[in-house]
Amino acid sequence: MNIVVAIKHIPSIADDLPVKGNNIDFDSVDFVLNEFDEQAIEQAVLVKESVGGTVTVVGVDLIGELDNVLHVALAKGADKAVKVTADEPGADSHVQAKWLAEAIKGLSPDLIFAGVQASNDLDGQIGPMIAAYLDIPYIGGVSSVEAADGTAIVTKEFSGGNAAKYSVGLPMVVGVQAASKPPRYAPVSKVRQVAQTATIEKVAPASDGIGAGLTIKKMAPPVMTGHAEMIEGSSKEVAAKIVELLKSKGLA
Amino acid sequence: MSNDIFVIAEQMDGNLAEISFEMVGKAKELAAFWGGQAVAVVLGRSVSTNVFSSDSTLYIDDPNLAQFNPEAYGKVIEALVKEKSPRVVMLGWTATGMDLAAWLSARTGKPCVAYAKDLCIENDALVVNSQVYGGKMTAEVAPDGDMAIVACVAGSFPAETGRGTTSATQIASPISLDGLKTKFVEAIKPAGGDVDITGQDKLVSVGRGIGGKENIELAEELAGKLGAVVSASRPVVDAGWLPRTRQVGKSGLKVKPKLYLMLGISGAPEHLEGMKSAELIIAINTDKKAPIFNVAHYGATADLFEVAEAMLELL
Numbered sequence: 001m002n003i004v005v006a007i008k009h010i011p012s013i014a015d016d017l018p019v020k021g022n023n024i025d026f027d028s029v030d031f032v033l034n035e036f037d038e039q040a041i042e043q044a045v046l047v048k049e050s051v052g053g054t055v056t057v058v059g060v061d062l063i064g065e066l067d068n069v070l071h072v073a074l075a076k077g078a079d080k081a082v083k084v085t086a087d088e089p090g091a092d093s094h095v096q097a098k099w100l101a102e103a104i105k106g107l108s109p110d111l112i113f114a115g116v117q118a119s120n121d122l123d124g125q126i127g128p129m130i131a132a133y134l135d136i137p138y139i140g141g142v143s144s145v146e147a148a149d150g151t152a153i154v155t156k157e158f159s160g161g162n163a164a165k166y167s168v169g170l171p172m173v174v175g176v177q178a179a180s181k182p183p184r185y186a187p188v189s190k191v192r193q194v195a196q197t198a199t200i201e202k203v204a205p206a207s208d209g210i211g212a213g214l215t216i217k218k219m220a221p222p223v224m225t226g227h228a229e230m231i232e233g234s235s236k237e238v239a240a241k242i243v244e245l246l247k248s249k250g251l252a
Numbered sequence: 253m254s255n256d257i258f259v260i261a262e263q264m265d266g267n268l269a270e271i272s273f274e275m276v277g278k279a280k281e282l283a284a285f286w287g288g289q290a291v292a293v294v295l296g297r298s299v300s301t302n303v304f305s306s307d308s309t310l311y312i313d314d315p316n317l318a319q320f321n322p323e324a325y326g327k328v329i330e331a332l333v334k335e336k337s338p339r340v341v342m343l344g345w346t347a348t349g350m351d352l353a354a355w356l357s358a359r360t361g362k363p364c365v366a367y368a369k370d371l372c373i374e375n376d377a378l379v380v381n382s383q384v385y386g387g388k389m390t391a392e393v394a395p396d397g398d399m400a401i402v403a404c405v406a407g408s409f410p411a412e413t414g415r416g417t418t419s420a421t422q423i424a425s426p427i428s429l430d431g432l433k434t435k436f437v438e439a440i441k442p443a444g445g446d447v448d449i450t451g452q453d454k455l456v457s458v459g460r461g462i463g464g465k466e467n468i469e470l471a472e473e474l475a476g477k478l479g480a481v482v483s484a485s486r487p488v489v490d491a492g493w494l495p496r497t498r499q500v501g502k503s504g505l506k507v508k509p510k511l512y513l514m515l516g517i518s519g520a521p522e523h524l525e526g527m528k529s530a531e532l533i534i535a536i537n538t539d540k541k542a543p544i545f546n547v548a549h550y551g552a553t554a555d556l557f558e559v560a561e562a563m564l565e566l567l
Contacts, residue, residue: 119386123364129358138351153437158320161505162440164439219389221541240566251510252478
């Protein structure tokens with residue numbers, strides 16, 4: 001089975017996000033792999049391990065630092081890595097989805113995985129867009145995938161603990177919420193070893209002017225409508241104040 | 253182009269989801285300003301549809317739409333909006349709407365705004381507030397062109413103004429649904445056998461900050477002393493540290509306990525959807541700018557392990 005994972009390199013939200021003009025200052029933030037893409041990579045490798053085939057990880061190299069992300073994916077069991085060399089840190093989902101769809105088309109995939117969402121999906125996620133550009137079905141919020149003979153059985157999660165199973169004729173795009181097993185860990189030594197031997201295929205971005213069609217007027221931290229009353233002091237003092245608070249409300 | 257606002261309603265087993273009413277209420281405001289109609293659009297089978305305060309309701313009743321099917325729903329909505337050219341199409345940023353909004357945008361070439369918290373009109377043009385970067389940033393965006401697709405976060409608008417008795421008009425599917433590649437197989441109802449976190453008075457809820465499965469025991473111990481149960485945010489469940497029955501949030505369960513004590517949860521919008529109406533929210537997090545501090549009643553920037561251990565000594 002020919003399996004592809006489309007990934008997104010996104011600004012890390014672990015630290016403050018500095019603003020420049022009407023958008024994030026992309027030059028002064030760290031980029032990380034979208035957390036849902038870790039689940040997508042894991043699910044892809046699990047399917048490969050179950051039915052055989054190859055896993056190709058494809059991403060847009062926005063800031064020239066995607067190699068490490070791709071090396072980690074290879075260390076976890078992906079077979080090939082492809083990067084669309086763009087050098088456009090602020091490329092929106094529409095632009096990236098179009099580039100990725102063009103790059104993926106030539107790979108004739110049976111199954112394409114993507115993270116169900118990313119925190120910077122202002123204009124929507126790349127998964128459904130890649131499906132639309134390739135004119136194949138999409139299902140997101142997926143937590144398990146079994147594939148065989150041109151068909152995939154996927155479990156999609158709904159709210160309130162509800163879920164449903166679907167059978168889909170391949171090829172299709174799957175938006176992964178969570179892999180059916182927790183993502184494996186790639187030891188640093190293995191990643192280093194992969195980095196020394198792996199070849200990453202480079203693809204030039206297709207240029208056809210598709211964009212999100214959004215004008216960002218302002219980007220700023222949310223206006224505070226309320227704020228927690230902060231409990232100050234050492235951890236012990238904080239603990240004591242919380243216990244006191246709970247006792248005063250009859251909750252401890 | 254018309255000045256109509258379409259709301260794609262959501263239903264499961266014929267029961268309309270709350271967000272459908274929330275969006276209809278907001279759509280009425282926008283439609284009234286532009287002199288168009290707020291149109292509720294219901295896809296399904298045997299749904300009671302005369303429940304909205306919309307100016308009109310379109311009901312596509314078809315066996316292929318009985319359960320959510322992204323391919324079938326997408327095709328119908330695409331055909332409908334291409335035919336009717338509404339000014340705005342509102343969907344939920346939910347398990348179902350998330351499969352449709354960006355897809356519809358790529359199919360129609362019309363812009364999409366996800367994570368939407370509010371829609372307003374400035375100088376006759378639509379402006380959408382979107383909560384991105386895990387709730388750390390609000391983007392104010394103006395969609396270009398004559399039609400915008402907006403995917404709204406649940407709980408952003410009051411549901412009450414969307415309720416009413418407008419009679420629905422039943423229409424045939426505007427496109428053939430023969431030969432779908434996507435087939436609904438079966439529904440999976442919530443797994444039983446574990447405690448029901450929605451029925452608890454007190455929850456000790458752990459997030460990514462708990463660090464590892466081995467540290468869940470500390471949370472269990474603290475919960476035990478408080479007469480509480482341990483719940484979690486999505487990353488903890490995805491990592492396999494707690495079962496999915498304990499997950500609070502958009503893709504998990506909605507809870508409303510008397511006490512929601514949060515250890516190491518930053519408060520992404522998806523989590524807030526599931527717990528923001530808890531009576532007393534106390535959050536402990538090392539990041540003093542974590543969005544959860546905008547929602548919690550009490551907060552502390554502290555090491556959760558130290559605080560939890562110190563609390564154990566006092567309880």
